[in-house]
Amino acid sequence: IDSAAHRGALDAGGATVAVLGEGITLFLATVRGRRRPLVPRIRATGALVSQxxxxxxxxxxxxxxxNATIAALAEAVVVVEAGEESGALITAERARQLRRPLFAVPGPLGSAASVGTNALIASGSARALLGAQAVLEVLGLTAPGALPSHVDPILEALSSGALDADALRRRVRMSEGALAERLLRLTLAGLVTKTPDGRYRGR
Incomplete structure (x- = not known):
């Protein structure tokens, strides 16, 4: 999720800041996998920071x-997924203490990855986030112009009704990773929302 958020911000022409849990020199020497190609892009337009x-x-x-530092730097915090022991809940608690706007994306009941987010919503600690517009409003921003549905197969697939991730992936014939990245971008643009039962709906 962290990598997808950074990639979505960069692909949309924005800047992003990665807060590290280790020294920067060590991180640069050891970073591997899908995070590695993100590093030069983040450094070019945003920053890598460490305390x-x-x-x-x-x-x-x-x-x-x-995680507490992330909350302190943020103007608003969105918890996308969080298990019962997720570190994201530390970020959420610190955001609450700092009185930062706190949002959580609701997930399917019984999903281990959504136990924490659903609990935040149920307790009233976080607002249920069903689209990007709510975040834009608390930040005093306006949504970018909507993309016409004919240029995006995901929006076309969702035009007939909500779909879960597996059904949507079969419909648009995209890899799981590519679909997750594109859904994040469309959600941040306010063009797709996630329903309480975990499906995606076009707006």
């Missing part, structure tokens, strides 16, 4: 502090 010395090795307690 630790450059070569400091990560420890579990450092990520707790990192």
């Amino acid at each position: 630790y010395e450059p070569s400091f090795c990560a420890r579990p307690w450092m990520f707790v502090r990192r």
Whole structure:
């Protein structure tokens, strides 16, 4: 989710800041996988930041502090998914303490990845986020112009009704990763919302 959020911001022409739970020099020397190609893009338009010395090795307690730092830097916090023990709940709690606007994306009942987000909503700690417009409003921003549905197969597929991720992936014939990235971009643009039962709906 973190990588998809950074990639979505960059692909939309925005800037993004990655808050690290270790020293920057060590991170640059060891970063692997899907995060690696994101690093030069983030550095070119945004920033990599760390509150630790450059070569400091990560420890579990450092990520707790990192998550609190994310909340402190943010103007609003959105928790997309969170299990019962997810570190994202630390970010959410710190955001609440700092009185930052806090949103959570509702997920299917019984889903382990949505236990934390659903609990935040049920307790009243976070507002249920069904689209980007609510976040834009608290930030005093306006949504970008809507894209015509004919240029996007996902919007075309959703024009006949809500679909879950598996059904949508079969309909548009995209890989799971590519679909997740595109759905994030469309959600942030306010063109797609996620229903309480985990399906996606075009607006």
